Amino acid sequence: MPFLREQLANGLEIVAETTDDALSTSIGCFVKAGARDESDDLWGASHFLEHMIFKGTADLSGDEINRRFDWMGASANAFTNEEDTVYYATVLPKQQHEATDLLSRMMRPALRDEDFATEKLVILEEIRMYDDQPPFGADDRCRSAFFRSHPLSRSVLGTVASIEALPVEAMREYHRRRYSPGNIVLAATGAVDFAALVASAERLCGDWQSQPTINRCVPVPPPPESTLSHIVRSTATLEYAISMSAGPSENDPDRFAAKLLSVVLGDDSGSRLYWAIVDSGEAEHASCHHQDFLDAGLFATQLSCDALDVVDLLGRIEEIYTSAAAQGITSKEFTQARNKLAGRVVLAGERPRRRLFDIGLEWSHSGTYRTVADNLRIVEELSLDDLHRVLARWPLHGPAATVLAGPYTADSSQLLAD
Amino acid sequence: MKQTLFSTVLDNGIVLLGEALPSLESVAIAFHTPAGGIHDGPNRCGLATLCGEMMIRGAGNRNGRAIVEDLEGSGVQWSQAVSTSHASFSGAMVARQLSDALPIYADILRCPLLEEDQLENARQIVLQNLAGTDDDPSHRTMLALRKIHYPSPWGMPSEGLTAEVAGLGIEDVRAFVKNHVRPQNTIIAIAGRIDWDDFVANIQRLFGDWDATGQDTVTTGLRGEHLRHVFHESQQTHIALAWSAPPYKSDDSYECTAALAVLGGGSSSRLFSEVRERRGLCYSVSAGYQTQRDFAAALCYAGTTAARAQETLDVMCAEINRLPGTIEADELERVKARAKSGLVMQQESSAARAGAIARQWYHLGKVRTLAEELDRYDTLTVGSIESWLAHNKPGPLSVVFLGREPLEVPIAFSA
Numbered sequence: 001m002p003f004l005r006e007q008l009a010n011g012l013e014i015v016a017e018t019t020d021d022a023l024s025t026s027i028g029c030f031v032k033a034g035a036r037d038e039s040d041d042l043w044g045a046s047h048f049l050e051h052m053i054f055k056g057t058a059d060l061s062g063d064e065i066n067r068r069f070d071w072m073g074a075s076a077n078a079f080t081n082e083e084d085t086v087y088y089a090t091v092l093p094k095q096q097h098e099a100t101d102l103l104s105r106m107m108r109p110a111l112r113d114e115d116f117a118t119e120k121l122v123i124l125e126e127i128r129m130y131d132d133q134p135p136f137g138a139d140d141r142c143r144s145a146f147f148r149s150h151p152l153s154r155s156v157l158g159t160v161a162s163i164e165a166l167p168v169e170a171m172r173e174y175h176r177r178r179y180s181p182g183n184i185v186l187a188a189t190g191a192v193d194f195a196a197l198v199a200s201a202e203r204l205c206g207d208w209q210s211q212p213t214i215n216r217c218v219p220v221p222p223p224p225e226s227t228l229s230h231i232v233r234s235t236a237t238l239e240y241a242i243s244m245s246a247g248p249s250e251n252d253p254d255r256f257a258a259k260l261l262s263v264v265l266g267d268d269s270g271s272r273l274y275w276a277i278v279d280s281g282e283a284e285h286a287s288c289h290h291q292d293f294l295d296a297g298l299f300a301t302q303l304s305c306d307a308l309d310v311v312d313l314l315g316r317i318e319e320i321y322t323s324a325a326a327q328g329i330t331s332k333e334f335t336q337a338r339n340k341l342a343g344r345v346v347l348a349g350e351r352p353r354r355r356l357f358d359i360g361l362e363w364s365h366s367g368t369y370r371t372v373a374d375n376l377r378i379v380e381e382l383s384l385d386d387l388h389r390v391l392a393r394w395p396l397h398g399p400a401a402t403v404l405a406g407p408y409t410a411d412s413s414q415l416l417a418d
Numbered sequence: 419m420k421q422t423l424f425s426t427v428l429d430n431g432i433v434l435l436g437e438a439l440p441s442l443e444s445v446a447i448a449f450h451t452p453a454g455g456i457h458d459g460p461n462r463c464g465l466a467t468l469c470g471e472m473m474i475r476g477a478g479n480r481n482g483r484a485i486v487e488d489l490e491g492s493g494v495q496w497s498q499a500v501s502t503s504h505a506s507f508s509g510a511m512v513a514r515q516l517s518d519a520l521p522i523y524a525d526i527l528r529c530p531l532l533e534e535d536q537l538e539n540a541r542q543i544v545l546q547n548l549a550g551t552d553d554d555p556s557h558r559t560m561l562a563l564r565k566i567h568y569p570s571p572w573g574m575p576s577e578g579l580t581a582e583v584a585g586l587g588i589e590d591v592r593a594f595v596k597n598h599v600r601p602q603n604t605i606i607a608i609a610g611r612i613d614w615d616d617f618v619a620n621i622q623r624l625f626g627d628w629d630a631t632g633q634d635t636v637t638t639g640l641r642g643e644h645l646r647h648v649f650h651e652s653q654q655t656h657i658a659l660a661w662s663a664p665p666y667k668s669d670d671s672y673e674c675t676a677a678l679a680v681l682g683g684g685s686s687s688r689l690f691s692e693v694r695e696r697r698g699l700c701y702s703v704s705a706g707y708q709t710q711r712d713f714a715a716a717l718c719y720a721g722t723t724a725a726r727a728q729e730t731l732d733v734m735c736a737e738i739n740r741l742p743g744t745i746e747a748d749e750l751e752r753v754k755a756r757a758k759s760g761l762v763m764q765q766e767s768s769a770a771r772a773g774a775i776a777r778q779w780y781h782l783g784k785v786r787t788l789a790e791e792l793d794r795y796d797t798l799t800v801g802s803i804e805s806w807l808a809h810n811k812p813g814p815l816s817v818v819f820l821g822r823e824p825l826e827v828p829i830a831f832s833a
Binding site for chain 2: 021022023024054062063066067069070071072073074075076090091092095118119120121122123124125126128129131132133134235236237238269270275278279280281282283284285304305306335336339340342343344346347350351352
């Protein structure tokens with residue numbers, strides 16, 4: 001599986017992990033633009049722009065883009081998160097040129113007034129759709145409480161008010177600054193003809209104008225005092241709780257141990273939270289996951305249960321975290337979680353599309369590349385001491401932002417009063 | 419493309435299916451036993467799901483914790499699910515772990531403990547999942563649509579009904595498992611880096627002397643009303659439509675699914691173009707196909723703000739109505755390209771292939787080769803689809819609205 005890299009004169013990077021006998025080719029444009037790059041008057045612009053990219057270029061209508069992807073038989077889509085906007089297509093290898101051509105051209109959209117007005121309606125529908133679903137905005141509220149003034153505090157979708165107020169001119173300017181060639185990685189995995197990929201990029205992207213690089217990392221404020229708030233959803237059946245505490249960032253070597261620790265403590269099955277709360281049927285869901293960003297990291301604990309039980313169960317989760325910090329992880333737990341994670345690494349490595357995301361995001365953020373074997377080695381070389389060090393550096397029972405969403409009860413009222 | 423498929427039937431009726439995918443490091447295996455929700459019985463909706471949960475809470479000499487720890491300790495990504503037709507136990511893993519995992523699955527199927535002291539916890543898990551479904555408007559909408567569109571018991575939710583799950587006892591569970599979890603019609607499908615002869619020998623050793631018997635007595639009942647408004651306090655109204663379609667085993671299901679793909683199967687489909695792209699009426703709109711063994715349904719779904727829901731429904735119905743007689747050659751070419759590339763790419767996933775070959779055996783009694791499927795897509799023409807549509811116009815519709823207000827079904831489709 002050779003790894004190949006090239007860079008155009010204007011700064012656009014092209015990377016590929018090639019597997020000659022793969023049945024598919026995955027191609028993606030990884031743009032360094034996400035919610036953290038927005039200001040108040042651009043709130044939601046990265047995600048809105050992701051939609052607008054599919055609405056056409058100067059010489060391609062949105063319908064034509066959709067038709068071309070379907071004509072290629074592509075599995076194509078895009079997503080936006082706090083730090084990245086990613087456009088991707090998985091196609092049969094014979095369609096590599098067509099897919100590269102289309103994705104590259106889409107990066108220079110027309111951003112027409114009439115398309116902007118129509119798509120704004122779609123974005124507002126998307127916001128309302130998520131607002132009607134669990135966890136009813138608790139995740140966004142919690143991230144905001146956890147990161148406070150840090151750019152990562154901003155929700156990806158924006159709000160109804162921020163989207164309604166966003167002018168198309170602001171989006172055009174945002175696109176000009178953020179979709180500059182030095183801010184985009186063109187990545188490919190699977191059966192890739194790398195020479196052809198570079199030639200396509202040179203032809204289609206070579207004349208893109210560079211823009212000044214923007215430093216995205218800012219100092220992270222110290223962990224907050226614990227906070228608790230509640231979103232009242234009187235018609236919800238269950239109560240949803242999300243809690244965030246500090247964890248290692250992407251550039252911290254302990255991030256791998258943090259992921260393994262979260263498997264031990266809060267994986268969806270077979271973890272301490274699972275055996276204590278889910279297996280008994282006391283909660284619909286209880287989990288803990290580590291999430292890392294360029295300059296920050298966190299452990300997110302999620303719980304859904306009967307509203308009458310939420311206070312008790314949050315207390316028990318805190319006891320589980322306190323006990324892990326005081327008494328450590330057993331070697332049996334450690335071995336089981338490590339084997340589980342190793343299995344996931346191998347299975348995830350088999351599909352070109354999944355590898356595309358791993359490779360594209362890693363290269364876009366840090367300019368590093370790891371093979372599946374490298375990832376497996378990292379997991380296999382982790383030790384119990386690594387997990388205990390993570391527990392000491394980032395105690396999960398320490399200060400945390402917690403948000404509840406669901407029916408307001410006397411119990412949750414008491415919790416808030418405390 | 420070279421494809422290596424295997425199948426054999428053991429003396430006790432277990433069907434073994436395999437597909438070698440030698441470029442992969444993994445194998446995926448799924449055990450589908452015919453203990454699905456259609457066998458729940460009157461006033462026992464959710465019994466099959468409760469049984470599936472009970473079966474993994476102790477089997478052979480392992481308690482529930484040991485089952486999970488032994489599977490996960492071997493790096494197995496496991497899952498358990500109960501559908502209308504089957505209870506399924508699946509796992510994906512690095513190939514060398516298969517020999518450790520197989521005896522655990524054999525115990526789950528052949529000797530589940532079904533201990534009374536596990537019943538309340540298992541019941542609570544089923545009830546928690548039902549409570550979670552209550553908070554998921556789109557899921558609730560589709561459950562309500564199934565219930566009114568399919569005859570009983572096919573439309574009943576295999577997840578269960580809260581009041582009926584609450585009344586189930588340990589004897590219900592033991593009787594259901596004894597009667598329905600049995601070798602006859604059980605399908606074991608494996609795909610990935612496999613040694614077929616070795617696999618068959620292992621299964622023969624673990625399951626060859628399994629001789630449980632039972633009886634299926636599914637009585638197909640009546641359908642419900644064709645129109646239902648489910649009140650839900652939400653910003654969006656969820657719209658779901660269904661009409662009858664040929665089942666997968668019927669050869670014209672290809673014409674039907676191609677027509678549905680033109681209607682709402684991709685980003686250049688008519689529903690996506692007209693409802694979302696042109697008018698911005700919603701974020702989510704699609705059409706699809708859902709099949710049981712003997713009948714199937716065409717499904718459409720959209721979720722949109724209450725004030726724009728009537729227009730959304732009107733546009734959806736207009737597009738459904740417009741479909742016969744208007745399919746264009748380039749639309750069909752796109753549908754074929756998507757379907758064919760999806761089939762080829764499926765070969766990169768052991769779990770997807772294990773699922774596909776099991777599904778085909780259940781519906782067809784055989785596994786279609788990739789070449790057969792690709793060839794069948796090549797036979798589709800605008801003429802063949804239009805001819806099929808001329809005799810199978812969409813409708814009559816089953817309609818569900820979930821939201822604050824009901825909507826008016828356009829006259830062309832009203833009952």
